[in-house]
Each structure stands twice: as C-alpha cells, then as structure tokens.
Amino acid sequence: MTVIQVDKITIEKMQHFYKDNFKDKFPPHSIFSALSNGVTITVYHSGKALFQGNNANQEAKIWQAVSTTPPKKPKKTNSLPQNFSEWSVIGSDEVGNGSYFGPLVVVSAFVPKEKISELMSLGVKDSKTLTDDKIKQLANVIKSKIQHVILTVTPEKYNVTQPKMSQGQMKAELHNHALLKLLKVVNKNEVNGILIDQFELPKTYWNHLAHKEKVVKNDVYFITKAENEHIAVAAASIIARSEFLNELDKSSKQIGISLPSGAGANVDQIAAKIINEHGLDTLKCVAKWHFANTQKAINLKKRL
Ligand code: MN
Numbered sequence: 418m419t420v421i422q423v424d425k426i427t428i429e430k431m432q433h434f435y436k437d438n439f440k441d442k443f444p445p446h447s448i449f450s451a452l453s454n455g456v457t458i459t460v461y462h463s464g465k466a467l468f469q470g471n472n473a474n475q476e477a478k479i480w481q482a483v484s485t486t487p488p489k490k491p492k493k494t495n496s497l498p499q500n501f502s503e504w505s506v507i508g509s510d511e512v513g514n515g516s517y518f519g520p521l522v523v524v525s526a527f528v529p530k531e532k533i534s535e536l537m538s539l540g541v542k543d544s545k546t547l548t549d550d551k552i553k554q555l556a557n558v559i560k561s562k563i564q565h566v567i568l569t570v571t572p573e574k575y576n577v578t579q580p581k582m583s584q585g586q587m588k589a590e591l592h593n594h595a596l597l598k599l600l601k602v603v604n605k606n607e608v609n610g611i612l613i614d615q616f617e618l619p620k621t622y623w624n625h626l627a628h629k630e631k632v633v634k635n636d637v638y639f640i641t642k643a644e645n646e647h648i649a650v651a652a653a654s655i656i657a658r659s660e661f662l663n664e665l666d667k668s669s670k671q672i673g674i675s676l677p678s679g680a681g682a683n684v685d686q687i688a689a690k691i692i693n694e695h696g697l698d699t700l701k702c703v704a705k706w707h708f709a710n711t712q713k714a715i716n717l718k719k720r721l
Contacts, residue, residue, distance in 0.1 A: 419468040419477040427483050428460055497612070497638055497646055504609035505529040507599060508649025509592050511616065512544075512657040514584055517684045517710045518676040518703055519665040521575055523588065524657040525595040526565035527603045528649035535562070536648050543644045544654040549662055556659030559652050566598045567660055572668075576706045585617050589625035596633040610636045614643035614650050668703045676703060680710055688714030693721050 423431065428448060435451035435458060443450045443459075450459040456470035468477040498504075509525040528536060541559060544552055559565075568591050570578070578587060592613055600608075611633065613622075619639045626632045644651040661678070669676045674691060677683055688710055691700045697715075704711065 419473045421466050421468075421477050421481045422464050423460065423466045423480055423483075424464065427480055428464070428466075430483065431458070431460055431466070431480060497640060498610075501610065501612075501638075502647050503530060503533065504647070505607050506647045506649040507596065507603070507608055507611045508614075508643065508647055508651070508653040509595060509611065510614040510644065510650050510654040510657055511588055511591065512654065512661045513678075514588065514616075515680060516661070516678040517680045517688065517705055517708045518572075519661055519668065519678060520572060521570040521584075521587070521591070521705075522657040522660045522664075523568045523570075523591040523595050524565060524653040524660070525592070525599045526559070526563055526649055526653040526656060527599060527608065528563055528647070528652055529607055530609075532563060533648055536652060541648055541651050541655060543651055544658045547655070552655055553659045553662060556656050559656060563652060564599065564603050565653065565656055566595045567656060568595050569660060569664065571664070572704055572706075573702050576701060579705070579707050585621065586625045588616055589622050590629070592622075593626055593629060593631075593633055596637075597631055600633065608636070610638055612638045612640065612643050612647050612650055614654070615639040615641045672699060672703065680708055684710050685713040685717055689717035689721060692718045 432449055435449065435453055438451040438453040440450045440452060440457075446461050446463070448460045448462060450457065452458075454472060454476070456468055456472050456476045458476065459467040459469075461467070466477070466480060468474070470476075505528065507525055507527045509523065511521060511523040513519050513521045536559065539558060540547075540551075540555065547555065570587070570591070575587075582590075596611060617625075622639065640646055644654050665676050665678060672691065672695060674687060674694070677687060688700055688704060691703070692714060700711075700714070
C-alpha cells in the first residue's frame, strides 16, 4: 500500500483520469475510489491518496510528480468561539517545565471582563516579550488585582514525583488542581470559560485525568499560544514566571551560585560546579533530575 498527499488540482485531474474506472461504492470520507490496472486508488477529502495492489507504488508515482502540495502543516485542532477575548475567563499556564533549575509552576487566574482593559493598560501581555524585572514588578500588581491560584512544585518534590509519572501527566494534574482550587473562590456564574495554554492534545489531557475523582471539564478550551487569545492566560503566565524566578533566586542564594533558567550548555557547566562544590545531593535539590543535563554535568565534573 502506498499513501501520498495530493493537492486539490491533482485530485481533480485524478478524478477525471480514473472516472471510467470508478467503483460502485466509495468508502466513507473519500472523494472517489477506482480500480485501474489491478490497483485500487482511493482519494480522501483530506488530500490523502491511497494506492493498493501490486503496482501501487508505480501508480502513486505518477501523481506524486504532478502534485505540488507542500508538506501538510499540523492542523489547528481547535479554535475559540468568536469574541472569546472579551469573555470573563480563567486562564491557566505553566512555567519551568523546560528549565533544568528551578520549580515547575502552574497558575490559574481569573480575569472578569470588566478588568480586561485595566490589565491591558498595565502592560499585561505575552510574558516572553517582557524582561524578568518587568515580569516580577507586573506580577505583584496583577496578584493584587485578580483572583489566582499558584501551585509550585519545587525540584525536590518534582524529583520524587517525576519517576512515577510523565511530565505531561504531572502538568495535567496540576492544571486541574489549580482550576478546582480557583473555582472554589471565584463566583462560578461569572466565569464564561476556562482557557488552558495547550501543552498536549486535549485528548491526552483528558486521558491523564481519567482516573481523577474531580475533574474540571465544563467550558474548558485549549489552544496553543493562548496568552495571545485571552489576557487571563497572559496574566497567569506572568504570575507563574515571576514565581519561578523568585524560587530560582531563592535557591541561588541558598547555594551561593547563580542559577540560570533553561537547559542549555551553560546549565551543564553550572550543574558541574554545584556537584564539585556541594555534591550531587545539593544538585538534586535545585534541579530536575531526569533532564539530560544531569548526566552531562556528571561527565563534566569528572574532567574538572
Ligand atoms: Mn504555556
């Protein structure tokens, strides 16, 4: 069996080419199915063309050459309702999952529609476009203005939990927990929707929570780059980032070595230095152990 992706124009050409060989019945979701030279050709609305039979490969080649379809971009799996950005929304985001040093922080924050313009005028936006200092300063202001829940998983706690579950599992449980906590304190009738910055497919998220007794399900939306879709996610992200930075500062002071965020080569160097000066146990208290950086640092330390 050979499968190729074809563009609209190629589909039209194929339809025309095989029209005399059409089968009586087409499979579901297909545009047509034909039998030609012992090869069954089925073309689907998705642009997928299936060739089955002995000469499937040769037959497919004809059309592959004709088609100019670029590799398919991953389809946006979901979209938000119109005017979603003007709704009263709980936004949820996490920070630190990609950083070797420091905690994993999940924050859910509620922005009622009356407060959207105020937060905008404060400069609340995608935290990736803000400096660390600005984030810390903004976070303090935001925290005083909106209801929120902060969940911080220190490296110590993270390293105990992580061997038992994937990071995706951990994040799903944390988001759910933060939402449950926040929904206890906000006026539920006021909440129009909940937006989680998508870190895995919604299907996977719900699978991760399938065993949980209490799951926040109603009006939950997922989208990638959600901080651009509703200011509640941008606010949650800023609070989370600020919490992450403060924890990183705290750990840095404790061990007397400035800890960077991220997971690059500079991180390996610092980690090696920590092993050298304080030992592995200290490193384990400030870093996410399962990252590849751990082994790299151990190797570097041997050469010190
Ligand atoms: Mn995120």
